[in-house]
Amino acid sequence: MMSEEKIKKEYERIESLSKNPQSTLLAMLHFIQKEKGFITEQDAEYLSSISKIPYSKVKAVMTFYTMYNLKKTGIHHIQICRNLSCHMAGAPALKKIIENELSIKEGEVTPDGLFSLTEVECLGSCGTAPVIMINETYHENMNEEKLKALLKELKEKNENTTR
Numbered sequence: 001m002m003s004e005e006k007i008k009k010e011y012e013r014i015e016s017l018s019k020n021p022q023s024t025l026l027a028m029l030h031f032i033q034k035e036k037g038f039i040t041e042q043d044a045e046y047l048s049s050i051s052k053i054p055y056s057k058v059k060a061v062m063t064f065y066t067m068y069n070l071k072k073t074g075i076h077h078i079q080i081c082r083n084l085s086c087h088m089a090g091a092p093a094l095k096k097i098i099e100n101e102l103s104i105k106e107g108e109v110t111p112d113g114l115f116s117l118t119e120v121e122c123l124g125s126c127g128t129a130p131v132i133m134i135n136e137t138y139h140e141n142m143n144e145e146k147l148k149a150l151l152k153e154l155k156e157k158n159e160n161t162t163r
């Protein structure tokens with residue numbers, strides 16, 4: 001669990017570089033998510049207290065952007081785009097594959113905590129639709145074959161590291 005001290009230290013570092021409170025807030029939300037995978041109400045309250053940005057504003061920003069996870073995610077957090085280009089290029093079928101292969105529904109985490117799946121708004125790479133993001137990595141021009149191979153690879157990687 002990340003300490004408040006660590007958050008504060010990073011806040012002071014970013015704030016000294018950027019005098020724009022909005023950019024500092026976005027950078028801080030990104031930092032917290034990168035460190036522990038998701039952002040809690042408690043984090044929002046703490047950020048508000050050190051930045052003097054009203055809690056309601058912090059909360060509004062973190063809920064507005066779908067890239068911020070508000071609940072615990074799997075080690076491999078899969079985001080699948082649900083907007084038009086990806087939808088037309090076959091995203092719904094890819095989503096079904098993920099749900100079937102991992103036996104979870106959108107919004108859920110696998111019981112072993114390895115995978116989670118969420119649908120998000122445009123990932124900003126419509127020209128290479130359909131697009132999936134796993135943690136910080138884009139997987140573009142996805143198709144059923146590539147997706148199945150990727151899931152298999154991730155499952156195997158975890159089997160090898162947990163042995």
Ligand code: FES
Pocket residue numbers: 081082083084085086087122123124125126127129130131
């Ligand atoms: S519509 Fe999917 S990345 Fe833009």
